[in-house]
Amino acid sequence: MSDALLDVAGVTVRAGQRTLLSQVRFQARAGERLALLGPNGAGKSTLMRVLAGDLSPDAGAVSLHGRSLRHWPLAELARRRSVMLQHTPVGFPVRADEVVALGLPGRRHGNAGDPLVGELLARFGVAHLRGRAWPSLSGGEQQRVHLARVLAQIWDTPGPRLLLLDESTSALDPAQQYRVLEQLEVLAEQGDYLIVLVCHDLNLANAFASRVLMLDQGRLLADDGPRRVLTPERLAAVYGLRSRWLEHPDGSVLHVEGALE
Amino acid sequence: MRDAEPRRWPVAPTLTVLAVLLAVAAMIAALAGPLSVTPATLWQGLWYDGLGDGGGEPGYRVVRDLRLPRIVMATLVGAALASTGAALQGLFRNPLADPGLIGISAGAALGAVAVIVLGGGALGHQAIPLAAFLGALVTTFLMWRIASRGGETRVALLLLAGIAIGAIAMALTGVLTFMADDNELRTLTFWSMGSLAHSRWSDVALVAPWLLAGTLLMPLLARPLNGLMLGEQAALHLGHGVPRAKRAVMVLGAVSVGAAVAAAGQISFVGLVAPHLVRLLIGVDHRWLIPGAGLLGALLTVFADTLARTLVAPAELPIGLVMALLGGPFFLVLLLRRNGV
Numbered sequence A: 001m002s003d004a005l006l007d008v009a010g011v012t013v014r015a016g017q018r019t020l021l022s023q024v025r026f027q028a029r030a031g032e033r034l035a036l037l038g039p040n041g042a043g044k045s046t047l048m049r050v051l052a053g054d055l056s057p058d059a060g061a062v063s064l065h066g067r068s069l070r071h072w073p074l075a076e077l078a079r080r081r082s083v084m085l086q087h088t089p090v091g092f093p094v095r096a097d098e099v100v101a102l103g104l105p106g107r108r109h110g111n112a113g114d115p116l117v118g119e120l121l122a123r124f125g126v127a128h129l130r131g132r133a134w135p136s137l138s139g140g141e142q143q144r145v146h147l148a149r150v151l152a153q154i155w156d157t158p159g160p161r162l163l164l165l166d167e168s169t170s171a172l173d174p175a176q177q178y179r180v181l182e183q184l185e186v187l188a189e190q191g192d193y194l195i196v197l198v199c200h201d202l203n204l205a206n207a208f209a210s211r212v213l214m215l216d217q218g219r220l221l222a223d224d225g226p227r228r229v230l231t232p233e234r235l236a237a238v239y240g241l242r243s244r245w246l247e248h249p250d251g252s253v254l255h256v257e258g259a260l261e
Numbered sequence B: 001m002r003d004a005e006p007r008r009w010p011v012a013p014t015l016t017v018l019a020v021l022l023a024v025a026a027m028i029a030a031l032a033g034p035l036s037v038t039p040a041t042l043w044q045g046l047w048y049d050g051l052g053d054g055g056g057e058p059g060y061r062v063v064r065d066l067r068l069p070r071i072v073m074a075t076l077v078g079a080a081l082a083s084t085g086a087a088l089q090g091l092f093r094n095p096l097a098d099p100g101l102i103g104i105s106a107g108a109a110l111g112a113v114a115v116i117v118l119g120g121g122a123l124g125h126q127a128i129p130l131a132a133f134l135g136a137l138v139t140t141f142l143m144w145r146i147a148s149r150g151g152e153t154r155v156a157l158l159l160l161a162g163i164a165i166g167a168i169a170m171a172l173t174g175v176l177t178f179m180a181d182d183n184e185l186r187t188l189t190f191w192s193m194g195s196l197a198h199s200r201w202s203d204v205a206l207v208a209p210w211l212l213a214g215t216l217l218m219p220l221l222a223r224p225l226n227g228l229m230l231g232e233q234a235a236l237h238l239g240h241g242v243p244r245a246k247r248a249v250m251v252l253g254a255v256s257v258g259a260a261v262a263a264a265g266q267i268s269f270v271g272l273v274a275p276h277l278v279r280l281l282i283g284v285d286h287r288w289l290i291p292g293a294g295l296l297g298a299l300l301t302v303f304a305d306t307l308a309r310t311l312v313a314p315a316e317l318p319i320g321l322v323m324a325l326l327g328g329p330f331f332l333v334l335l336l337r338r339n340g341v
Helices: A044-052 A074-080 A096-103 A115-123 A139-154 A174-189 A202-208 A232-239 B011-031 B039-049 B058-092 B104-119 B127-147 B155-179 B182-193 B201-228 B232-237 B242-264 B270-282 B286-310 B319-338
Strands: A006-015 A018-028 A033-037 A059-064 A081-084 A161-166 A193-198 A211-216 A219-224 A241-246 A253-259
Touching: A006 A044, A018 A044, A018 A059, A018 A211, A033 A044, A033 A174, A033 A202, A044 A081, A044 A161, A044 A193, A074 A081, A074 A139, A081 A139, A081 B232, A096 A115, A096 A139, A115 A139, A139 A161, A139 A174, A161 A174, A174 A193, A174 A202, A202 A253, A211 A232, A219 A232, A232 A241, B011 B039, B011 B058, B011 B270, B011 B286, B039 B058, B058 B155, B058 B201, B058 B242, B058 B270, B058 B286, B104 B127, B104 B155, B104 B182, B104 B242, B127 B155, B127 B201, B127 B242, B155 B182, B182 B319, B201 B232, B201 B242, B201 B286, B232 B242, B270 B286, B270 B319, B286 B319
Parallel strands: A018 A219, A033 A193, A033 A211, A081 A161, A161 A193
Antiparallel strands: A006 A018, A006 A059, A211 A219, A241 A253
16 A cells, blocks of 8 residues: 555546547655646646546546545545636626635535635735625636635645646736745645646746656656656657756756747 | 625625515505505404404405415415526526526426417316426426436536527417417416416415425525536536536426416516525525525515506506516616616
């Protein structure tokens, strides 16, 4: 029995004749920060759907806490894994704090006055927006409110928890992106959260992730530290990108020079 | 920016005020009418005779046998339509969804009209409400089948199917209306424009369980409906039993709207407006929105029915007409003001 929180064992997903994911396997513990990278159509979103429990793989299995996702009752699963989708439109003129309160578990459901709501909004720098109507918020503000919501859902659950974020910082300005990722890093380092983030920004992945998983055509090509995965050779092969690392004592940056001919 | 910071009224006081207003409206409805009755007469009748014949006092008997069942029916019908409207709007994530728009009540009306015109009176009067009830269930079932594939029911498809089936049902009702003779036409008006004129205690007893089912059970689905504000997938991620909630809303909706149309014909508008107004007052949490809409729906229906039977007394207006004539302009003003026009 390993101490893995998440165990992805040979997951294969097919849609008709096409194979969307092929034999993907990896394990991860609470405290890790995984960035899921790959070109469009690589299978990132499919893998996220499998990890969230929305999609049952055609072969293989995903286990959380050693228990297959398909055997988790919905409500119990919701206490231990939280998902932020790429797009979560809100149907009615809800206020920001009411959106966060939708994430609160059990009897606290819907209670916008719960102290946790204010605390989480403040954590992502949107405490001043708590009374604002949803449609009046910018895309980046909405993303930060949703982040507070998905955290509220699993905040008070004891033990290791899984947080799945699908391009959750795409609408944020660069400074906000780093601020949010720093917050998430702090959470992961406290040891209870395993964070899996899908993103397209290679430098952001490098700054945030403790592990980078590179998907291409449904296969997991690489799974290692950012510097080992994001090599110019691999980026050329997978994305068709020209790039090189600029070394600096304070931290190196990946310089993308352009697309290959 | 308009409504950048929506204010919410406190929930408990707002619901209490609505309940008190409903009681006041019911009291006015009991006393108002061609035969005006004083509170003293009512009191004496109740005190000396309970549910007996009130010592032969005609005022008391009018209230007991004619007005009171009507008030109770208006309350139950209004509450059922508005609660269902609130739940359907939540399910479809669309503030325009109401039992009338998505075809449930059109199906019910078609059932009733079919019996009136084709049954030729041979089926007896009890057959009409029964046909209305069945019409609502059949329409809902059809919508559900069309929108379900491979064990999954798509809410957007459900809404579109409902609108299409509603249009077909209305067209068929039109064909039947064309075929009807004068006598049948008069009965028909009752179903298409709504009326509580024929409500007696026996009718109330017949439909009350179905109407109450919708009103009292719908709030139990508040949490999944709240989750659905974020979309189906996000609601599942929050741990809500979405497929079950969808089924339950549709079944309860069909049952209670079917019963409402069977009892009072088509009363439009209340299922649309009551949830909308309550949402403006206390916000979007379905745990309070559904009962709040139920109270306001009951209040509006009792009020509209009182006007329907007193404005042109001793004749009566169809309540659906009164509701639309009063509610329409009010609703428009509200929309315009909120848009800062």
